[in-house]
Amino acid sequence: MSRTAFGYLAAFLLLLAAPFALYPVLLMKVLCFALFACAFNLLLGYTGLLSFGHAAFFGVAAYIAGHALKVWGVPAPLGLLLGSAAAAALGWVIGSLAIRRQGIYFAMITLALAQMLYFVFVQMPFTGAEDGLQGVPRGSLFGLVDLDEDLNLYYFVLAVFIFGFWLIHRTIHSPFGQILKAIRENEARAVSLGYDVAKYKLLAFVISAGLAGLAGATKVLVFKFATLTDAHWNTSGEVVLMTLLGGMGTVLGPVVGASIIVLLQDELADKVGSLVTVIMGVIFVVCVLAFRRGIVGELRALHGRLTGNRR
Amino acid sequence: MSEIFGIPIQALMGQLMLGLVNGSFYAVLSLGLAVIFGMLNIINFAHGALYMTGAILAWVGLEHLGIGYWWSLLLVPPVVGLLGIVIERTMLRWLYRLDHLYGLLLTFGLALILEGFFRDQYGVSGLPYSIPEELSGAINLGFMFLPKYRVWVILVSLAVCFSTWYLIEKTRLGAYLRAATENPQLTQAFGINVPLMVTLTYGFGVALAGFAGVLAAPAMQVSPLMGSNLIIVVFAVVVIGGMGSILGSIVTGLMLGVIEGLAKVFYPEASATVVFVIMVVVLLVRPAGLFGKER
């Protein structure tokens, strides 16, 4: 068995055993945000586009899935599907608009559009605005497995995460993924080679949005409600931080980054209150100034030096 | 009582005035952002947090040091500007040769640090800052009440905006600045200290934000959250105006403030989103912005 497969197997076994040692709800939160960060990284690390409004997709999927589960009574998998589809559709709309500009303008436009959507959510009655969409039922899986049991839900969430992660892995290692990397490296050259760059960017945006939506819809299942926080720009900033800390442009970076940030916030929230924000800010600043490759990136570089391999 | 389109005159004029007040803040802040972007090619996400810092420093000055409003107007902007200079010298200058997005990320991190720190100190519910004696009260014009303080805000903001415009467009210092923006190497070759210009520009842009903060303190809630909500609207303003011209940012800021105010009268539900909707329209029709040049 190759080292890669062995590594993945070891991780999988650890994840299977994890809920017996740690609080399952916390683990599920980590998995949701890890998926969110991986989806985001597809856009930032692999296509080179910084979207500062990704919470819009997380949030819209959360609300749509929540509504579907609570009001229409659909089963969980369908709820997830609806949420992801809504996020992907929104991704198409926002992406089309944002791609008209480059670089910093792109980032600002995504931020502004996400904020606009946030205000729309505040106004719409179905979101419950400040109160949030509460009491979303988890239901049962195919009528057999009761998802109200945290342990059962954990394995379902794990399955969803693995599916999303696999999808991203495949995308990155496909010819499509290679073109995205080419666009990131040197957009002008990609254009000169005849690629319809705008179309590729948009497609990457839509995939990223859809998977971010999957993460958001899953989160609703775990916590049983959707709130404005899911669509707030703070959440957009958090996912950027997770990816930056873990390592942009690496497959596992976002997972590592998300785990650390979620666990850190959970541990510190009670103890230091608002200083958590300060710590997030400090991590941002340190990463940008001195640690741009992120944890996984640095580890990879270290490994390269130790084994004499060239990247 | 007379009405226009079914809205009483008093309400309309009142909202228009409030719109001008908001527009003044948009103008001053987007001006600062434009100036910084012009020179450094960095979008200063910390602008909102520095505006908030200005307001909080004014409050601290009043509460603990007995420094009144008028002194704060004079003293706080340079202090904030100094903070900006420190930030630029110690952190931003390492990022100039990198992708501009890193500047955005760094300033975002700084914004979080500032906001989190003040939140920890003061909570989020707002610190009281009273309107200075000389400016309190309102003028009763018959068809509306005109609070003196709000009028002051509009006048002072306009004065500051146009002074800045004059400084950059019509003076020698401004000419050096513009030259350094267009072609740093050539300007440096002429013996002008470009890095110093850059540092001073950031400091000045940030001082403008601090100044806006002091202005805002008596009118709005001094709270650690006051900057973050405002800054995103200002970003939209900047995208609409285009970051090429100083005058463009001022005009766009004022205009959007007024439009927002009118929206509150005729269609209140949309007032929070109207600026963003306009941004979308501008993006579709004139992507470089109303006054912008494509960079």
Next chain:
Amino acid sequence: MKVSFVRMAVAAAMVPAAVGMSGGALAQAKGKISGDVVKIGVLTDMSGVYSDLGGQGAVIAVQMAIDDFKAQHKPKFDIKMVYADHQNKADVGSNKVREWYDTEGVDMVTDVLNSGVALAVAKVTQEKKRVLMVVGAGSTRLTDQDCTPNTVHYAYDTYSLANVAGKAIVKNGGNTWYFLTADYAFGQSLEKDASDVIKANGGKILGSVRHPLNASDFSSYLLQAQASKAKIIGLANAGGDTINSIKVASEFGVTKSQSLAGLLMFITDIHSLGLQTTQGMLLTSGFYWDKDDETRKFSKRFFEKAKRMPTMVQAGDYSAVTTYLKAITAAGTDDAAEVMKKMKELPINDFFAKGGKIRVDGRMVHDMYLMQVKKPAESKYPWDYYTIKGVVAGNDAFQPLALSHCPLVKK
């Protein structure tokens, strides 16, 4: 693409990394106190718009209640307290409470300022079969459509606020109203209940405007209220929002021709604004520190620790915790169903409520007071802010069971 084993292992270790949250939920069993500890969770707003109403003061009040109970009754079980800041966010509060129930064996949650948070926490409490004693939040929904067998709504609700002060204002001649409403569960509930009372007493609602919780600028909303020319501007908000609404109203000269009605006001608000601004305002409250000797005794002790007089919420927290602990002693267990049954049986007679009773829908019914803010000249000592204008008996103040939409009420 080659993926190094080192990286894999590191990543795999990261996910269930560091912080272990071990320990399953400490289940409750009939006839026993789980773990021989009764754990009480205080969920409140520590730093935001409502922090003065509960916040640190709530923690102090609950600790006082626990200490007093231990000293007076010497129970066989230990009593512990945990607390957290919900930041006025329903998800933060709800997740915290879920974690408390799952991993820390918390038996009862109290205070819960903010109706949005309270509604969310009520659902989690029902799911996990614990007890929730809401003291700070106001929405009548907690004992109406959204009642649960595990919720007690202790101090006040928006119905009683509207019914006491609202009615009094209308009867005084304030018959046209315009509402300035905080746009979430509490504000909407208060606006609705107040509107019902106003209309039932011959008044008219001329309009309303909604503002976000903790809004930064009230000028635009007050301009609209001014334009409506209503005699009364009803403030369906609380805490910092009420304070700011009143301040901006003065700035724009609104108070020259219209009156402000603070539908939910606390003594800390009056303290912040000063008597000059608030004199003559009518308000409803379930508690006043200076009402009688018993309230004064409690309040002076509280003042020593908190440096401010207790609000209705903080005093209510003390009373609620004491009631709960008494019920546990009587029932001999901390099993939620048993304790709830006992609480609905035992009468409540302490400084906070005389002849108080918890109804089948969870509503704690007790006398409510109509208060008027004193003129500056009338106030003789610090915190001497209110005159009690009238008492409304509990059964008259709160929504009658006959009108209730709560499924627990048998009709």
